Each structure stands twice: as C-alpha cells, then as structure tokens.
Amino acid sequence: MSHRQIMEALSGLLLVLFVAMISATIVSVALPQIVGALKGTQSQYTWVVTASLLASTASTPIWGKLADLFSKKLLLQISIGIFMVSSLACGFAQDTAQLITFRAVQGLGMGALQVLVQVIIAAMISPKDRGKYNGYLGGVMAVATVAGPLLGGLIADTSWLGWRWCFFVAVPFTVIAFFMLQKTLKVVSVRRPDVKIDYVGATLIAAGVSVILIWVTFVGNSFDWLSWQTGAMVGGGVLLLALATLVESKVKEPVVPLHVIRRRTPALAIVASLAVGMAMFGGSVFLGQYFQTGRGFSPTEAGLLTIPMMLGVLISSTITGRMISRSGRIKPYIVVGSLVLTVGFLVLSTTDHQTPIPLMMAAMLLVGSGVGMTMQNLVLAVQNTVPLRELGAASGAITFFRSLGGTIGVSVLGAVLANHVASGISEGLAKAGIDPSKAGASAGTLDIAALPEPFKGIVTTAYGDATGHIFLISAAISVIGVVAALFLKPVTLRDSVDLPAPSQKEPVA
Secondary structure (H helix, E strand, C coil), X not given: CCHHHHHHHHHHHHHHHHHHHHHHHHHHHHXXXXXXXXXXXXXXXXXXXXHHHHHHHHHXXXXXXXXXXXXXXXXXXXXXXXXXXXXXXXXXXXCHHHHHHHHHHHHHHHHHHHHHHHHHHHHHCCHHHHHHHHHHHHHHHHHHHHHHHHHHHHHHHCCCCCCCHXXXXXXXXXXXXXHHHHHHCCCCCCCCCCCCCCHHHHHHHHHHHHHHHHHHHHECCCECCCCHHHHHHHHHHHHHHHHHHHHHHHCCCCCCCHHHHCEHHHHHHHHHHHHHHHHHHHHHXXXXXXXXXXXXXXXXXXXXXXXXXXXXXXXXXXXXXHHHHHHCECHHHHHHHHHHHHHHHHHHCCCCCCCCHHHHHHHHHHHHHHHHHHHHHHHHHHHCXXXXXXXXXXXXXXXXXXXXXXHHHHHHHHHHHHHHHHHHHHHHHHHCCCCHHHCHHHHXXXXXXXXXXXXXXXXXXXXXXXXXHHHHHHHHHHHHHHHHHHCCCCCECXXXXXXXHHHCCCCEC
C-alpha cells in the first residue's frame, strides 16, 4: 500500500481506537460522581471498571483468532455496533448493578476494537515501518486519554448534561468511525472454511480467569483468606485454567497458540505486558478517585491534574516510535520504559492526603512516559516473531495477557484500597470519639458531598492516605516488567509484512 492509502485507512482505524479509549477515560474522572449518584459502594466502584476489563480480557483471544479466519473489516464493524449499543445502555442504567452489567457488554466491544485495530495495522505495514505508525497510534491514545478525563469532568460538572452523557457522547464518534471505515478500509481476507473456533478452550479460559478475579474482589471482606470459599474458588479457577491449557495443546486451531507463547520473545513480552497492565491500569484507575475523594477537587479539576500522565504517553510513544522505525531496534526502549514506569510509581507511593500536587504531576509524567515506551512496543516485539497467518492469534494473546494484568491489578488494588480505607475511617472515627459501629453505611459512601462535616473530613483523609499503598504495590509489580525486558532477545525488526520461512524458528523460553 502507498503511504496515502495507509493514512486513509489509518484515519478510520485511529478514530475507532479513539472511540474505545475515550469511553474508558471519560468515565474514570466521573466515576466517583456516577457511583455516588447511583448510591454504590467502593466494591461496586471497582467492579464498574473490572466488569469491562474482564469481558474485554476474556473475549480478546477469540476476536484475535476470528481475525485470522474471517473478514477483519466485518468483525471490526460488528464490534463497533456492540460498543455503540452498550454505550447507550450504560447511559440509561438506573443502578450500579445495571451499570456493571452493561459495562461488561461494552467490554466485549472494547476488547474487539483494541485487538482488531492492531491486527489490521499489522496486516498492512511491516514491523520496521510500523514503529512510525505506532507513534500515531500512541498519539491518538494519549489525546483520547487527555480529552477523556477533561470531557468527563466537564460533563459531570454541567448540570444540564449530567453524568449519563459520559456514555452517550461516544455514540456520534462511533457512527462516524463506522462510515469512515466502510469507505477507506480495504483489507484482503483469506477465508479458511475448514477451520473451527476453539469455543471450549475460550470458555474455560474466560471461566477460570473470572472465578479467580471474583475471589480477589471478595477475599478479606466477605470471607477470610484461609476459608473453604478461598479453597473452592482458587482451586476451581486453577483447575479450569489447567483444563484450558490441556485443550489448547490438543486442538488444531487454539485460541491462545501455545507454540507461539512458548518462544523466548513472546513469552518474555507477555510477562512484561502482564506487569505493565497490572501496574498501569491498577494504578491509574484510582488517580481520579484520589483527586476527588481524597483531595476534594471537582471532576474537571481532577481531569486537568491527570494531563501530565497523558502528555508522557503522547511524547514518549511518538518519539520512540520514530526512533524504532529508523534503527529497527526495540529492546532498549522497552527496558528504559519499564525502568521509568517503576520510578514513577515509587514516587507516587509516597502519596497521602497532603502530598504536594507538583510532585504528583512529575511522578505521573514519568508513569506516562514509561507506558508510552513499553505498551505498544511489546505488541510490536511479538508481532515481529510470527508469520502473517498467526498475526491475529499472537496479537490477541499478548493483548489478552495485558488486559488480564490490568483486570487483576484493578481487582487486587481495589481490594487493598477498600481495606485501607475501611481501617482509616474506623481509626478516624475512633479519634473523633465516634463509635464506628454506629456510623452506619454513610461513612463508607462515595457520595462525599452528602456527608456531614465530621464524616466528610474523616473519609477524605482515609482515601488520601490509603492511595499510596496501591502505588507501592504497582511499583513492585512493574519491577517484574523490568526483569522480563532485560532478558528480551536483541533483534532488528523485519521490513516485510510476512515472516520468511527460515526465520520462523526461534529459541524456546
């Protein structure tokens, strides 16, 4: 394809990605207000995020595999339709249970959009040239991530709009993206009618991951770490995943190709993606809540305060993308990015309810820079090792593990935050001479504005002081990504779309 043809097709694909990204970030800042208006709890707050991530994670390998078998363009249009309908449903939700359900459906569309955009771009452009276009990809992600919180904050603060428009606003973008792709996207599809989708493996993977994540959410609150519930859920989840691995090793067309992820580069990239996903999603999801609930900023102000992180993503992804295309070398940027991400989270781990805002903004800039240098480049490292016929499955696999890391991160860090907040509120009430058992549910609500003054200060301080703990955990997790990045094999990206036959063999991890 000529540069002009690529850019025409890329414009529609980037708009699709923009729609998916903005739908996630536009909600992040408004979530405290949304959950507060629907009378939700901290656990439900976490599940509003986790539900979409879980559905996205579970469905990603399936979408990736379907992309190898059927029309990529048709699949993309179907996923846009799913996303648009679910966004409307989220806007009309009447309670947190409905919102969580509709967010799960929205996650199906989001997972499809994320992996299909990457697969289609990889089918058009060689890995070496893709670094430059990944700069555009990172730029759009950064703009969407900056615009999302700002737009979400403005909508939440505007009385005649209300928080429901945080979901409705994605619809017109979705319609425009659909018709743009219909006109500009022309991808050759190779149909393979003799191949079947491994629905059994996909179901076992989704079930195993779901059971373990549900356990992570409720352990320590609804039941003890050492209890029959823990044994049943952890044992059941591990058994389901073991069965999934057995099935994937036997079927002709596995959803997660084990022969790909056993190779050194994909295996290490997956470990690094798990760590980056856990650290980034788990840490950044709660920043908007910290600024509003822990520091008393409005949704709009909270959105403005997150700009340094998004600027870091924009600048680092654009610059490193062009440098990678010029040199063909990718490992140094992934290693440096992992280190920068870890340092950023270490600085954020000092956070409490009185942390200077300039210090936090500097730390967020580091986190954003680390994400921009690692996230897309880890996908590119895996895509460089597989032939065109396995591109969808390989892209789906690494996106799956990154989303899995993010889902686990949000669940684990949400549970840690909830426990520390509960302890902080109890201690604050005791110091104020108030019996915690008589405070009722009001002390644990996210509707801070509705609390009387003694409770408001105690709850705000508890949230502010608890946040540093989750960033310390994020820093520890991101160290795993640094180690994995250091052991990546130094390679020069190929300049062909498909992989030459002699290069398909790679050392097994």
